[in-house]
Amino acid sequence: MEIVTQAPFRVATERWKNLPRMSEAEYPGTEGYIGDVYENPEGSVMCSGFFELRRTDEPLYYEYEYDEMKVVLEGEFLLENKETGQSVVAKAKDAIFFxxxxxxxxxxxxxxxxxxxxxxDASLL
Structure with missing residues (x-):
């Protein structure tokens, strides 16, 4: 009989609290917070975590070097791609693919x- 070993699943609690603030120098006029909960766990190609944004003087600009999905948990994001002209409001429970x-x-x-x-990779955050 072959014994299969498998890594246990993980559960992270309250990791949305006290997220690190994003650099004001890199993202001026914004108050954004972000933190990975899982960084390439068990050799996975994925990272996951929480992103929080509070009212901003300027939009927070981010260029994706990888595919990402987001699910809005609370509030709403105005998402704009000024190159394509796409503009969408994503509200709680909406799923987004970038x-x-x-x-x-x-x-x-x-x-x-x-x-x-x-x-x-975790180094891209």
């Missing part, structure tokens, strides 16, 4: 929290 190469401007009227999973 293909590699997306150039997105994030803003919110007050607050938004999302969970993300990206096909990337």
């Amino acid at each position: 293909p590699k190469g997306s150039k997105i401007h994030f803003s919110t009227p007050s607050y938004a929290l999302a969970f993300y999973a990206g096909h990337r």
